[in-house]
């Protein structure tokens with residue numbers, strides 16, 4: 133089922149590899165990875181042909197019609213010169229306003245109607261208490277004070293609904309002020325003098341200046357009755373170098389349609405350009421019939437005020453709601469230039485495993501809009517990243533393909549063996565491919581450790597990377613601040629050893645029961661005795677107010693992360709082979725070259741497999757430097773909040 137679904141994706145992908153469905157218009161991006169216009173493609177030819185046909189048809193149609201303006205731009209120009217039209221009176225012909233007035237509510241009549249309804253409700257009710265309650269409401273509604281208050285409320289809310297603070301009436305308030313001042317110059321009337329004094333007040337002039345600069349960036353949207361038989365709207369947007377438009381367009385037959393409005397751009401901020409709107413004109417230039425790449429090129433050359441003539445999307449816009457930002461840690465690398473599925477490559481956001489992303493829109497569940505942590509201040513537009521379930525599907529498909537090819541190999545390998553052996557090998561294999569394990573994103577939250585409950589610090593690294601030495605140094609310098617968890621063992625105590633101080637001495641049966649119950653972060657066997665560090669021992673140190681230091685193998689990370697101990701994981705990476713040899717020599721160690729190579733190879737494997745679980749990495753070039761860096765990171769836990777999985781805080 134999943135496979136056939138994904139096969140569809142694969143086919144689509146191969147199509148998209150040739151030409152992406154969407155084209156960013158005025159979104160800063162890597163021009164090198166833009167999909168160039170397939171000028172001689174069948175699509176282009178089809179569009180041009182369609183455009184020609186349409187033009188002929190329209191010409192014929194417009195010849196016989198006088199109510200359709202063949203040059204709507206002139207009217208639009210007029211409209212934009214007279215922004216007052218459509219604000220007091222939202223439609224040109226005023227019909228809508230008349231209708232509105234005709235059906236404007238009569239508050240007293242409404243209350244009477246309500247009283248009648250309540251009477252009827254009271255009549256239908258059978259229990260005395262409910263009847264009494266309704267009676268009480270009726271008494272309130274019948275009161276003169278209430279009627280007055282309701283009438284005032286209605287009048288105010290009607291007034292308010294006419295005022296749309298998001299649509300400035302003009303962006304030339306300063307000019308208007310000057311004009312009025314000129315007119316008033318010859319006035320000797322008291323009111324005229326007073327108004328002139330007001331308008332020449334520097335504070336008011338500064339206010340007008342600010343108003344105009346804000347209004348200039350805002351948009352004026354006015355409804356135009358008919359344009360080639362369609363209801364259209366006019367939208368003005370201010371495009372600057374700092375505020376790109378931030379939208380993508382797609383071709384729908386010969387139409388150019390807004391496909392995506394990107395967070396952070398002028399289109400999104402204005403709230404007036406919507407997904408699904410068809411662009412008819414931009415600054416008087418006809419857009420229908422153009423290929424999206426032409427629209428891109430056109431918009432790239434335009435600056436300042438852009439006037440869009442649009443056919444609004446017929447889709448009902450969902451109620452505007454504040455999107456909550458979701459913070460996630462990515463568990464895969466992503467490169468949009470290598471992704472045939474991304475609907476608009478220029479808008480793709482590349483990231484690496486372990487990066488924190490701020491997801492600001494999940495409107496399209498397949499393609500989220502996000503910023504990389506730290507980028508949000510210098511990156512005006514959000515970027516597209518694959519949505520969680522979409523990515524999970526892709527990873528599942530990848531895994532299925534890999535597993536299938538491995539299965540084939542196993543079949544070939546066991547080809548000469550009997551059926552039973554073959555079955556066994558395959559079933560063992562499929563058990564290992566657990567799709568539930570596919571990690572794409574994990575939701576993260578900021579966590580600031582309380583002064584009394586310090587996060588345990590886990591140092592991870594291959595043997596000889598120096599993590600053990602760093603832990604020893606911290607313990608010896610500040611024993612009152614740092615501690616290690618007392619381990620459990622099944623061996624008997626030695627003469628000088630005390631239970632609970634050196635080890636928790638337990639029976640093998642008790643150890644194994646605890647191990648099965650998942651109480652150990654890590655465990656091992658040495659000379660037929662079991663050893664291990666329990667979560668309870670670590671918790672004991674946390675409760676004492678000290679920082680628990682752990683030196684762990686990467687395989688312990690999963691258990692540690694699910695332990696609710698909120699560990700801070702630092703990877704201690706070895707330096708180059710030569711530098712490592714020198715460092716180990718100072719400790720009197722003389723490892724063979726292959727041993728040095730092995731340390732570096734092991735570190736590489738650890739980073740590859742578990743790097744996304746590391747909160748920080750220290751390359752141990754020099755023991756003193758590494759120690760200071762470690763202290764700095766640990767101190768930072770007190771002063772700055774850190775990203776942790778949200779599930780840790782539930």
Ligand code: 5GP
Pocket residue numbers: 619620623654655656657658663664665
């Ligand atoms: P001993 O019995 O001499 O104290 O320790 C024997 C070995 O057990 C040492 O190599 C020591 O590193 C290891 N060991 C001690 N505590 C732990 C522990 O908590 N976990 C694991 N895996 N090994 C431990």
